[in-house]
Amino acid sequence: MPATTRMRDESAGADGACERSHPPGDRHAGTNGLRCVLSNCPTDTMPFLELTLSCSEVTLPRFQNALDDVGAMAVTMLDANADTSNERALLEPGVGEMPLWDRLTMTALFDGGSDALVVLAALEAFDPGLDWSQVGFRMVEDSDWIRAWIDLFKSMQFGARTFIVPWNQDVPEAANAPDAAVVRLDPGLAFGSGTHQTTALCLRWLDSLAVSGELQGRSVLDFGCGSGILAIAALKLGASHAVGVDYDPQALLATADNAHRNALEAQLAVYMPQDEPVQTYQVVVANILASALSTLADTLAARVVPGGRIALSGILHGQEDELLERYAPWFEQLRCERDDEWMRIEGVRRAASGTQNG
Template identity: 70%
Template structure:
């Protein structure tokens, strides 16, 4: 059965209002895409922060309606629901029914980060280059909910773990993934040789996704997940990664610093280029050897916790 599809580009800050309006007038499904991303590369999807939805500058919203819906009546209803929203750029087309989830997944291909880390969608075969004992292969389904694909913020962290493993600093360690989302970083660390991983997120659905992904990747016994209030308050870790937002990294600096054991390593990501100076100054209170890595418009800061 065909559907009537509405598509509209909007700012990220407006997305919840547009989505509520579409739901109110009877959309059968609403999806979100990064309007500026090339979905064939690793920058297509953002790994969100703690309990955050994807934070892209511009979003393409796509909504499906029954094929016999009247486009003009839909627009009138949408304008009535929230008169301040601009629907003048909305486009309509008729689309044939298909397996939407499979069509979405088929856009993605295996990606390599550093020397050893591979993120391979479940619908893809593991590449020949990744079929070696040294390869750290994480299998995930592409999706929007928790960033199963990778944005530069996540790519920066995956490369950091790859470098730690190459230096032998990850082997047998316990890592904290603060703002774990899909668990992609924790899973990569375990595949690279970490003994245990702890995932923390304030969204219960993220914890479910992380746990399920760990089970499917055969490392469920090595990973535990917690809401922030349930994590042991005095716990420290030799390796901590926080791929969230710059504002959250600033607000949580004391907490994150307290989670890193003396001599331990931290990586902070989710930082736009230009935001790093304030965070460098903030984290210099606890960390030495602070180093900045840049991928496009995004930044990772890593450092070593000094003894107190």
């Protein structure tokens, strides 16, 4: 779910990212508009009192000032329309900008010893002009998020040959097959571990291309690369070289780190979108959001050579028809694959002249 947070903790690094870990998500954060707002990031695991309310972009600053004043340890802004057809991606904000959604859900964390009624009374006293009647409270259990995530992240198989294995675990017996493609991944490096259906759909697609011989020696673009899981899997499955593109600099660091972990630094380059060399690829995969896929249709189509393959993911069931229509001018053999409520669209680039292989 897209979220926005602002760091105010003095322990934050120079790049503005909190140096402590918080619940990681599998969907790619850069293109989903994820940032983080932590003011007094706790030094140890502890229970929290969680407050949730709805607001607009107009009233957000007043709510946020009130929450900060009464001692909120963290404040997170979420798209109120997340995981619906109205979900909106926030792409590449300018320097000093903080673009937000029209309607937001705010979540604030307080010390677990806080009294909800006392907090609510303080908020009403700070700004009585705001509507505090819809505020909800609940206790959030003590949890070591890094340890919980690592414990939950197990080896997984996708398709016939592809295995995602945590860096700190032994390779499963099935992954010792001569043709197995084993991706070593650090689950602490954020976005894209294979546990979400959107990533799984892409991994199975890459595996199927490898099985049919359509990935061997091919060039690959992973747009919205996150952890680099898809680009690295493609290389392990036989692609010759890959490029990872992301709006989030932290995602590029994560991809580079995981490429090093898999001894693939020489075959995988990473770029911010504005820095990516203008070239075409034989295989393109984009696991972002439906709204971003629609916005970037021209850009992504231009990256695929005639006869090349594309896969689009991050699409909720019900959003696929609009995207199929959007990509039809450039692609044929368009088809969809479903996993629970998530869809993957794949297709083949129509023949065109004047396009050069990358």
